[in-house]
Amino acid sequence: MDLAAATPLNDAQRAAAGFGDGPLLVVAGAGTGKTRVIEERAAHLLERGVAPERILLMTFTRRAAAEMLERTARRHPQARRVDGGTFHHVAYRIVGRHHRALGLARPPTVIDPDDAANAIAAVMERLGLGRDRRRRLPRKQALQAAFSRATNLRLPLAEVVARDLPEFAGEVEALQRLRRAWAGYKLERGYVDYDDVLVMAAKVLEAPEARDRIAAAWSYVLVDEYQDVNAWQAELALRLSAPHGNLMVVGDPRQSIYGFRGARHDKIVAFADEVPGASVLHLTDNYRSTQAILDAANAVMGLMEDGGHARPLRAAARPAGGRPRLRVVEDERAAADVVADALQERLAEPGALAGHAVLVRNAYQSVPLQGELLRRRIPFAVYGGLRFTEAAHVKDVLAGLRVLHNAFDELAWLRLLQLLEGVGETTAARAFADFSDADALAATGDADPLARAVRRAPLMAGRIREGLVDLVTALRDAAGAVSGGGAHSVAGAYDRLLTWYGPVLARRFPGEGQRALDLAFFRIVVERYEALDALLADLALDPDATRQATSAPGAESGEGLRPLTISTIHSAKGLEWDHVVLLGVDDRSLPSPWAVRRALATGDAREIEEEKRLLYVAITRARQRLDVVHALYGRQGMQRLSRFLDDPGVRATLDVDLGGGRGGPGDGPAAGLSPDELLDALAGE
DNA sequence: TACATGAGGCTTTTT
DNA sequence: GCCTCATGTA
Numbered sequence: 169m170d171l172a173a174a175t176p177l178n179d180a181q182r183a184a185a186g187f188g189d190g191p192l193l194v195v196a197g198a199g200t201g202k203t204r205v206i207e208e209r210a211a212h213l214l215e216r217g218v219a220p221e222r223i224l225l226m227t228f229t230r231r232a233a234a235e236m237l238e239r240t241a242r243r244h245p246q247a248r249r250v251d252g253g254t255f256h257h258v259a260y261r262i263v264g265r266h267h268r269a270l271g272l273a274r275p276p277t278v279i280d281p282d283d284a285a286n287a288i289a290a291v292m293e294r295l296g297l298g299r300d301r302r303r304r305l306p307r308k309q310a311l312q313a314a315f316s317r318a319t320n321l322r323l324p325l326a327e328v329v330a331r332d333l334p335e336f337a338g339e340v341e342a343l344q345r346l347r348r349a350w351a352g353y354k355l356e357r358g359y360v361d362y363d364d365v366l367v368m369a370a371k372v373l374e375a376p377e378a379r380d381r382i383a384a385a386w387s388y389v390l391v392d393e394y395q396d397v398n399a400w401q402a403e404l405a406l407r408l409s410a411p412h413g414n415l416m417v418v419g420d421p422r423q424s425i426y427g428f429r430g431a432r433h434d435k436i437v438a439f440a441d442e443v444p445g446a447s448v449l450h451l452t453d454n455y456r457s458t459q460a461i462l463d464a465a466n467a468v469m470g471l472m473e474d475g476g477h478a479r480p481l482r483a484a485a486r487p488a489g490g491r492p493r494l495r496v497v498e499d500e501r502a503a504a505d506v507v508a509d510a511l512q513e514r515l516a517e518p519g520a521l522a523g524h525a526v527l528v529r530n531a532y533q534s535v536p537l538q539g540e541l542l543r544r545r546i547p548f549a550v551y552g553g554l555r556f557t558e559a560a561h562v563k564d565v566l567a568g569l570r571v572l573h574n575a576f577d578e579l580a581w582l583r584l585l586q587l588l589e590g591v592g593e594t595t596a597a598r599a600f601a602d603f604s605d606a607d608a609l610a611a612t613g614d615a616d617p618l619a620r621a622v623r624r625a626p627l628m629a630g631r632i633r634e635g636l637v638d639l640v641t642a643l644r645d646a647a648g649a650v651s652g653g654g655a656h657s658v659a660g661a662y663d664r665l666l667t668w669y670g671p672v673l674a675r676r677f678p679g680e681g682q683r684a685l686d687l688a689f690f691r692i693v694v695e696r697y698e699a700l701d702a703l704l705a706d707l708a709l710d711p712d713a714t715r716q717a718t719s720a721p722g723a724e725s726g727e728g729l730r731p732l733t734i735s736t737i738h739s740a741k742g743l744e745w746d747h748v749v750l751l752g753v754d755d756r757s758l759p760s761p762w763a764v765r766r767a768l769a770t771g772d773a774r775e776i777e778e779e780k781r782l783l784y785v786a787i788t789r790a791r792q793r794l795d796v797v798h799a800l801y802g803r804q805g806m807q808r809l810s811r812f813l814d815d816p817g818v819r820a821t822l823d824v825d826l827g828g829g830r831g832g833p834g835d836g837p838a839a840g841l842s843p844d845e846l847l848d849a850l851a852g853e
Numbered sequence: 854t855a856c857a858t859g860a861g862g863c864t865t866t867t868t
Numbered sequence: 869g870c871c872t873c874a875t876g877t878a
Contacts, residue, residue, distance in 0.1 A: 228868070256868055281867090307863095307871070362868050401868095429867060530865055532869095552866080560870090590878095592856050631878095709868075738866045760865055782866080857877080864870085 177201075177208065178484070184449045185209045187416070191409075191446040193394075193439045194418040197481050198465065198788035199456030202418045203232075203742065206390050207240045209416060213388055214244045224386040225252030226405065228393050230710045232742050236392070251386065255401045256362060256709050258408075259369035262382060263360065266372045276360040277570075278708035282558060283579050284361045285312040290582075290597075291350045297342060305342065306333055315347050319363040320398045320430025357578055366400035373407040383408045393742065394419030394439070398430035406443070413445070422469060422478065423785050425738060427778045454481045456744055458489025461794050464821040465787045471812060472780050473773075481788075492787070492794035494813065494822045499801040504540040506797055507749055511546055511732060521547070522730035523746035527737050527786050529760070533752035534734045547729050552736030557707050561673060561683040562690060566707065568665040569658075572647050573700045575616035576604060584643075587672050588635035595632065618643055642668035650700055658703060662694045737786045748790035751797055754807040755814075758783060783812050796822070 177185065181201055184194045185208035196202035206225070213223055227233045233252045240247035252258075264275035279287070285308040297305055306314065310333060318328040325347060326340045336343065354360065360368065373379040389409040391397075394417035397405070409415035417439060424433030440446045454462055459482075466480040497503050507526060514520040528534045531552050541548050556562060564587060570580035578600055585596035602608070602624060603617035614620040622644050625636040642664055649660035666687060677683050697703040733745065752758075763775035787794060798809050812818060 254868070309871085365868090426867070428865080532864080555867095590856070594855060736866065757865090762865070778866095855878090858875085860872105860874085862870105862872085 177204075178453055180449060180451050180453070181205050181208065184418075184451070185212055187447065187449070189412075189414050191413055191439075191443045192416045193436065193443075193446055193448045194416070194451065195420065195436070195448065196418055196451035197420055197454065197479070198423060198785070199454040199462075199481070199744070200451035201455050202420070202451060203236060203392065205451070206392055206416070206418055207236055209390060210237075210240050210247060210250055211244050214246050214250075218387060220246045220249035221251055222385075222387040223250045223252075223390065224258070224388065224408065225250055225390045226255055226258055226392070227252070228254060228396060229742075230254055230257065232392065254710070255397070255404060256365055259365045259404060260360075260705075260709060262372055263365055263368045266378075266382070269372055269378065270368055272355075272358060274358060276358045276364075277574060277577060278365065278705065279354075279359045279361055279579065280558070280708060281309075281312055281316070281361065282563070283359075284316075285309045286582075287353060287359070287579060288312055288315075288346070288350050291353050292346055293593075295346060295349055297346060305339060305346075306336055311343070311346070314343075315350070316361075316363050317430065318347075319367060320400070322399050357576070358574075359579070366398075366404065370400055370403055370407075373404070376410075379407050380411050383411050387412055388414045389416070391415070391417040392419070393423075395421050395424035395433045395436045396426040396431040397435055398426075399432055399435070400430075402432065402435045415443070422472070422781055423741065423788075425741065425778060425782050425785055427774065450479070452479045452482060453484035455485045456791055457481075457483060457788060458486040458792060459483035460489040460491045460821070461787065461790050461792075464492050464794065464818065465784055467815075467818040467821045468780060468784045468787060468812060470817055471815060472784075473777055486791070489792060491821060491823045492790075492796065493825055494796045494798065494809075494819075495825045496798050496800060496809075498799065500536045500799045500803075501540075503751060503797045503799045504537040507537055507751070508540045508544055508546065510749075510795075511541075512544060515546065515729070519730065521732050524749070525733040525735060525740065525743075525745040525747075525789065526749045526751055527735055527740050527789065528750075528752050529737060529757040529782070530752070531736055533757065537751065538734065541732070547731035548734050549731045550734045552739035556686070556690070559683070559686065561669075561677065561687060564672070565662070565665055565669055565687060565690075566704075568643060568646065568669070569661065569700060570704060571618060571643055572650050572661060573704055575618040578604070581617070584639060585636075587676070588632055588639060589675070590631045591635070599628075599636070618647060638668060655698055656695075658697050658700055659691060659695045661700070662691060666691075737782050740789050741785055744789050744791055746791045747793045747795075748786070749795045749797060750786055752802075753783070753796055753798060753810045753813060754802060755810050756802075756804065756807055758810045758812065780812060783810070 181204065184192070184205045194202060194205060196205065210223060210225065214220060225233055225236065227236070230253055233254065237247050237250055237252065240250070260278065263270070267275050288311050289308040292305065292308075305311070314325070314328050314332055317323070317332065318325045321328070325344055329340050329343060330337055354364065373382060386408065389405060391405050396419070405415060405417065417436070419436045421433050421436050424431055427433070440448050457465075462481045462483050469478050469480065472478070495506065497506055511521065511524060526534060526537060534550070538548065538550070557566065564583065567580040567583040570577045571584065581600045581603070582596045585591050585599055586593065591599075600617070603621045609616070609620055612620065612623070614623065618640070621640045625640045626633065628636055646661035646664040649664060650657050652660075669687075670684075673683060673687075694703065759776050759779035763779050767773045767776050796813065800806060808814070813822070
């Protein structure tokens with residue numbers, strides 16, 4: 169970012185930023201400053217006197233939107249008031265505000281895929297689909313994923329099942345029934361999952377009059393990362409800009425890496441055809457990386473099916489630089505050591521650590537490195553993979569907060585009740601049915617299920633009474649703290665819930681101290697909120713606000729060092745570092761076995777293409793230096809280097825180091841392997 | 854009947 | 869780590 173800010177705009181960028189009104193597509197390769205073009209465009213509009221609230225900026229992560237606005241605000245303080253956020257946030261705002269048009273009594277509660285899967289399991293049970301031994305249905309997450317895919321791709325469920333769950337093709341009818349019942353379950357209880365948010369927003373915007381009324385709030389719509397929109401998101405952007413046509417979308421089809429969740433990278437290709445009067449601009453000058461890094465990226469681009477037509481990236485600002493280095497080491501431990509050694513050497517330089525990122529295909533591939541960094545007290549922050557708020561213990565406490573927010577939140581209640589000793593699914597369901605029984609509530613005048621639970625708990629059958637009383641007492645106290653209002657009310661409620669949860673935690677996860685520390689850490693997040701609904705909405709729609717930050721900054725070698733970044737390649741999209749290390753680029757990870765299997769089985773190589781793009785994204789994150797560290801042995805034995813890196817054209821852009829240096833401290837069976845053997849391994853024998 | 858517990862299987866990527 | 873399934877227990 170620093171560099172981009174220092175470089176004057178080139179002609180193409182200036183043309184894009186200052187482009188007149190009307191639909192505009194900017195096709196911008198990696199590192200060509202496309203984000204900067206959007207910032208510039210926003211600044212331009214503000215200079216023309218457009219009110220900031222009338223500009224709508226949509227991206228995929230809130231962090232990206234916030235950073236863009238923050239940088240723009242340095243030139244134009246008003247930029248902070250530009251409206252924007254993720255597609256899901258914008259969609260949820262529309263749904264929340266217009267819930268009555270959808271026949272909903274109140275703004276819905278957002279549930280995450282994990283809750284959605286649990287709800288599906290509950291509905292399955294209710295339909296009697298779970299009990300039948302003869303008919304086996306997919307597991308709940310697989311069901312949730314299939315339903316979600318069908319929605320995002322706008323495909324009939326049968327097609328998704330045929331493709332993703334072929335062994336259940338005979339059960340399509342039951343699955344359709346289940347999907348319908350599940351939709352009913354959500355509507356009844358006022359839940360929406362991530363997909364529903366987009367679908368409902370589209371529904372609200374369907375009628376032209378309503379659409380124009382809602383869209384009138386903005387005069388300009390700016391969209392980043394357009395290559396990753398799915399059909400619903402593209403529609404959202406188009407509908408919100410329909411009245412004025414001032415829609416600017418920016419993206420790079422070669423960085424489309426979210427096909428698995430319905431991204432349609434053909435949408436960006438088709439934009440000019442689908443949107444009447446759209447102009448198209450191309451950016452190819454790269455301001456981020458050295459030419460040596462771009463050579464590798466271009467070589468990977470050459471592997472793509474349409475690679476021949478692509479314009480190669482040119483370094484417009486950096487010197488040639490050194491070639492990316494491919495380093496082969498014995499195993500994952502050795503890889504972790506090599507990376508940690510290199511980082512340790514730079515600890516003394518202020519800020520150097522934060523200029524590094526380690527990128528992986530799968531979140532678990534960074535685990536050995538995390539262990540080594542912890543041991544050496546090198547601070548790091550992890551992005552991607554299991555998010556903090558998805559950990560079981562965090563969800564437990566959050567369930568408590570959710571009940572305070574909405575005492576009718578069945579999923580939250582069930583989760584809490586099942587934490588009690590002697591309470592399983594059945595008892596929990598019965599208890600909630602009792603607490604939330606509408607007739608009983610009306611008869612006794614209890615305001616909500618919590619009030620009724622407080623009265624009922626002491627009367628329950630012996631075995632679970634004690635635990636139940638503890639729980640509802642804690643909830644009641646916490647509810648009292650919240651209703652008291654004030655700066656610390658949410659944190660106060662959280663503390664009360666933690667007091668209750670402590671013993672539960674000890675019983676549920678014996679001997680795991682980290683989880684208690686997590687919850688203490690999480691309080692820092694909670695403290696920032698004065699209102700419970702804001703906290704819960706943020707957590708539901710934007711879990712990355714609380715991504716796990718590990719390796720306590722208090723570690724004494726740390727001294728407030730800004731941490732190294734460890735990230736999945738997906739989560740690294742749009743970001744850049746001086747020095748990037750790619751870990752785990754073996755042929756069983758990139759391309760992923762799923763993509764390979766599908767290509768072999770059906771001849772459909774689209775997912776393989778996406779894996780190439782993923783590697784392209786990873787390489788182009790680096791400004792000055794790129795290292796690839798390949799371990800010869802992984803958890804599944806010997807592993808070849810990724811076929812993409814092994815391609816002669818790509819290999820030629822790399823410096824190959826077969827582990828002549830350190831292989832890892834002391835434990836060097838690497839020394840037992842001859843260079844020839846290593847070569848054979850590299851070439852896949 | 855409902856819950857607890859342990860073995861075994863599987864695990865991509867994310868809003 | 870997480871889910872499912874089978875088996876033992878109140």
